[in-house]
Amino acid sequence: MSARVKFVNDLEELKQYIYDMSQLLSERFDSLVNVLENNDRALAKELIERDVDINELEVKINDQSVSLITSQSPVASDLRLIISCIKIAEDLERIGDNISNIAEVSRRTQIMNKQILLRLTTMIRLAKLMLDDAMVAMKTEDLSLVNEIIERDNDIDQIFVQVTMSDIYEETDAFVTGQIQLTAKYLERIGDHIENIGEHIFFTLTGKRYK
Amino acid sequence: MVDLNIRERIANNQRSKLVEKTVPIVLFSITIISVLTTIGILYTLIVETVHFFGRVSIVEFLTSTKWNAFSSTPSWGIFPLILGTLKIVVIGAIVAVPTGIGAAIYLSEYASDRTRRIIKPILEVLAGIPTVVYGAFAITFVTPFLQSFIPPLNHFNALSPGIVVGIMILPMIASLTEDALSSVPNSMREGSLGMGATKFETVSKVVLPAAISGVGAAVVLGLSRAIGETMIVSIAAGSTPNSSFNILESLQTMTGFIVQVTSGDAAFGTDVYYSLYAVGMTLFIFTLAMNMISQWITKRFREEY
Amino acid sequence: MIMTKEKTSAIHIDNKNLNHSPMEMQNKEIFTSKNFNLWYGDNHALKNINLSFHENEISAIIGPSGCGKSTYIKSLNRMVELVPIVRTEGEILYRDTNILDKNMTVEELRTKVGMVFQKPNPFPKSIYDNVAYGPRIHGIKDKKTLDQVVEKSLRQAAIWDEVKDRLNDNAYGLSGGQQQRICIARTLAVEPDIVLMDEPTSALDPISTIKIEDLMQELKKEYSIIIVTHNMQQAARVSDKTAFFYQGNVIEYNDTNIIFENPHDKRTEDYVTGRFG
Numbered sequence: 058m059s060a061r062v063k064f065v066n067d068l069e070e071l072k073q074y075i076y077d078m079s080q081l082l083s084e085r086f087d088s089l090v091n092v093l094e095n096n097d098r099a100l101a102k103e104l105i106e107r108d109v110d111i112n113e114l115e116v117k118i119n120d121q122s123v124s125l126i127t128s129q130s131p132v133a134s135d136l137r138l139i140i141s142c143i144k145i146a147e148d149l150e151r152i153g154d155n156i157s158n159i160a161e162v163s164r165r166t167q168i169m170n171k172q173i174l175l176r177l178t179t180m181i182r183l184a185k186l187m188l189d190d191a192m193v194a195m196k197t198e199d200l201s202l203v204n205e206i207i208e209r210d211n212d213i214d215q216i217f218v219q220v221t222m223s224d225i226y227e228e229t230d231a232f233v234t235g236q237i238q239l240t241a242k243y244l245e246r247i248g249d250h251i252e253n254i255g256e257h258i259f260f261t262l263t264g265k266r267y268k
Numbered sequence: 269m270v271d272l273n274i275r276e277r278i279a280n281n282q283r284s285k286l287v288e289k290t291v292p293i294v295l296f297s298i299t300i301i302s303v304l305t306t307i308g309i310l311y312t313l314i315v316e317t318v319h320f321f322g323r324v325s326i327v328e329f330l331t332s333t334k335w336n337a338f339s340s341t342p343s344w345g346i347f348p349l350i351l352g353t354l355k356i357v358v359i360g361a362i363v364a365v366p367t368g369i370g371a372a373i374y375l376s377e378y379a380s381d382r383t384r385r386i387i388k389p390i391l392e393v394l395a396g397i398p399t400v401v402y403g404a405f406a407i408t409f410v411t412p413f414l415q416s417f418i419p420p421l422n423h424f425n426a427l428s429p430g431i432v433v434g435i436m437i438l439p440m441i442a443s444l445t446e447d448a449l450s451s452v453p454n455s456m457r458e459g460s461l462g463m464g465a466t467k468f469e470t471v472s473k474v475v476l477p478a479a480i481s482g483v484g485a486a487v488v489l490g491l492s493r494a495i496g497e498t499m500i501v502s503i504a505a506g507s508t509p510n511s512s513f514n515i516l517e518s519l520q521t522m523t524g525f526i527v528q529v530t531s532g533d534a535a536f537g538t539d540v541y542y543s544l545y546a547v548g549m550t551l552f553i554f555t556l557a558m559n560m561i562s563q564w565i566t567k568r569f570r571e572e573y
Numbered sequence: 574m575i576m577t578k579e580k581t582s583a584i585h586i587d588n589k590n591l592n593h594s595p596m597e598m599q600n601k602e603i604f605t606s607k608n609f610n611l612w613y614g615d616n617h618a619l620k621n622i623n624l625s626f627h628e629n630e631i632s633a634i635i636g637p638s639g640c641g642k643s644t645y646i647k648s649l650n651r652m653v654e655l656v657p658i659v660r661t662e663g664e665i666l667y668r669d670t671n672i673l674d675k676n677m678t679v680e681e682l683r684t685k686v687g688m689v690f691q692k693p694n695p696f697p698k699s700i701y702d703n704v705a706y707g708p709r710i711h712g713i714k715d716k717k718t719l720d721q722v723v724e725k726s727l728r729q730a731a732i733w734d735e736v737k738d739r740l741n742d743n744a745y746g747l748s749g750g751q752q753q754r755i756c757i758a759r760t761l762a763v764e765p766d767i768v769l770m771d772e773p774t775s776a777l778d779p780i781s782t783i784k785i786e787d788l789m790q791e792l793k794k795e796y797s798i799i800i801v802t803h804n805m806q807q808a809a810r811v812s813d814k815t816a817f818f819y820q821g822n823v824i825e826y827n828d829t830n831i832i833f834e835n836p837h838d839k840r841t842e843d844y845v846t847g848r849f850g
Binding site: 380453455456458459460461462463464465466469473474477478 | 650652655657680681682683684685687688690692694695696697698706707710711756759760763
Binding site: 060131133135 | 806833834
């Protein structure tokens with residue numbers, strides 16, 4: 058079965074862009090933990106500036122997808138893959154934006170409360186694991202892993218609730234409180250986007266909506 | 269992989285330009301020879317015919333109903349000879365055209381492969397029989413056979429050679445018609461059958477009309493041969509030109525007359541000698557006219573594809 | 574509790590899945606094959622075909638060369654019998670009557686089940702005579718009726734305006750796409766129930782192809798159409814249901830959007846994505 062060699066290679070290339078984009082984000086999660094724990098403002102600035110790299114990849118993925126649709130008339134699983142890549146790229150780009158937003162926060166203030174800091178960095182680590190596993194699931198087409206990943210967003214949501222409903226009262230500075238809530242919100246959003254990515258992968262593999 | 273060097277070898281190949289230049293000239297010359305020959309024959313015919321009409325009134329030729337070339341007071345009305353030819357041709361047509369076309373339709377549209385493979389060669393054999401044999405067959409078998417139930421039938425008559433001429437041209441008409449029918453594309457039959465037409469409707473309303481020019485050509489070719497048929501009529505029709513429409517009595521065709529003259533002693537320069545050319549010319553005009561009529565007919569009904 | 578979930582919508586598949594809907598929602602069956610088998614001599618070309626086509630639908634049959642799709646469609650109007658070494662077993666029901674029975678003559682069947690062929694095959698007659706051929710052989714002789722039938726059929730075939738001033742011209746003077754539409758008009762003139770189309774646009778240019786595809790959508794309102802095509806995009810564009818044939822078997826038969834968005838059988842998936850065939 059060696060038909061449509063060019064097309065098959067182009068599809069692989071498209072997937073590779075997604076993996077690359079995720080890889081970049083995965084590394085940024087690590088940097089983000091650093092920024093929050095050590096209030097490394099230089100690193101924060103770098104994170105913000107380098108967001109363009111993420112955006113460029115999203116553009117590439119969109120262009121490649123449109124080109125494949127035009128030239129190859131994809132159907133069935135090929136079509137689902139291409140459409141999902143467009144959507145996943147969008148979610149990844151939003152994750153990138155949210156990371157930048159959090160970096161902005163740390164340029165405005167430093168979160169001193171150890172408890173809250175721990176919660177927030179845990180959320181980041183969970184997100185990173187979720188994203189890395191999502192890419193593994195996509196590569197290996199592991200449906201059960203996808204299902205599991207989608208559920209993990211609940212974990213992030215739980216921490217979000219904790220931070221914003223109880224831990225927040227530990228903080229006395231009103232401004233910092235606001236920034237903490239923002240940061241938690243951004244992280245909760247990141248979780249949602251990764252959950253979405255999971256659902257797109259689910260659609261690619263099964264052709265159905267995740268219920 | 270041996271280096272084939274094709275590109276280089278092609279570039280170096282010197283093809284003979286001489287051949288390309290000389291072939292059209294050679295072919296043209298050959299064609300010219302055929303044309304010149306035709307012109308030559310026509311010219312001779314015309315000149316000698318004109319000569320004839322210098323001695324014999326053309327009015328008599330065209331209007332008189334008596335042809336008596338060998339008497340001391342000859343009559344030169346062409347009508348009896350034309351009539352003689354026509355009697356043979358019409359009878360032959362009645363025999364050959366329906367049968368030939370019918371056989372062709374059967375072979376092309378209805379017969380199985382096996383049947384076709386048996387019958388076609390037999391028809392071809394019929395086409396290969398020499399006309400002199402047909403003539404002998406006519407006078408020794410057909411005429412006595414017909415006489416057994418048509419008592420007034422003369423020993424020389426129009427009916428017997430007419431029928432045999434029909435038999436002779438039948439394979440030609442059948443074969444050419446079958447070719448014409450076979451060359452109608454199958455997609456046409458499928459289109460008709462696909463709409464719920466019966467096989468017969470398809471054959472009669474689609475295939476036959478589509479092949480009509482081929483069928484017309486076949487019939488004309490057959491009739492032209494009948495007009496020019498010489499051997500059978502010489503043997504079985506007789507040499508008494510007459511103007512009656514009775515097919516049971518002896519007659520003479522144009523071709524029969526020509527044979528009679530040329531196998532006798534027609535001295536060069538006599539009226540009889542020149543009458544040969546006049547009759548030949550008439551024969552030629554007939555076949556020419558036949559061709560033109562058939563072309564006109566098929567043009568009118570032609571369904572081109 | 575403030576829980577905002579930002580959900581981007583996944584691709585919505587509109588599963589007009591008639592297989593799961595109650596019987597009243599399905600159109601009536603018009604052609605059903607039951608364990609239909611066909612042999613060309615020793616070659617078992619169609620194997621146990623069980624397939625149902627419904628009214629006012631366009632059903633496409635796709636598959637690689639030699640899979641039996643043309644053979645099958647020609648069985649539906651018994652044109653396949655023109656090949657002498659054909660042998661069949663099983664039933665094909667046209668509206669509850671077995672077409673292989675002796676009760677229905679093959680001419681009756683073919684009047685109700687029209688066919689359009691791959692290569693346009695108009696008769697070498699005038700456009701008028703081409704379209705009037707069918708009605709004429711079925712006994713309609715008066716000119717007024719014929720005029721009306723010819724106009725109606727040419728309109729239905731979306732070619733009336735192009736030929737109304739030259740009905741007496743020979744059909745061979747038309748372009749390929751126009752000739753094919755004349756053939757469609759000719760088929761419609763006898764007012765069949767179903768129109769079978771055996772790769773009707775594969776010999777035509779893209780614009781004629783599109784015109785005929787649009788035509789099919791219009792015809793669907795009055796007729797049922799079964800089309801064999803090796804052009805998958807065409808099947809995806811025009812048909813409601815698609816059957817995938819492979820090596821004489823029906824591998825999958827379902828709504829077209831399922832076949833092309835999320836087929837159930839891997840062989841179907843491989844075929845529509847061009848991984849083989």
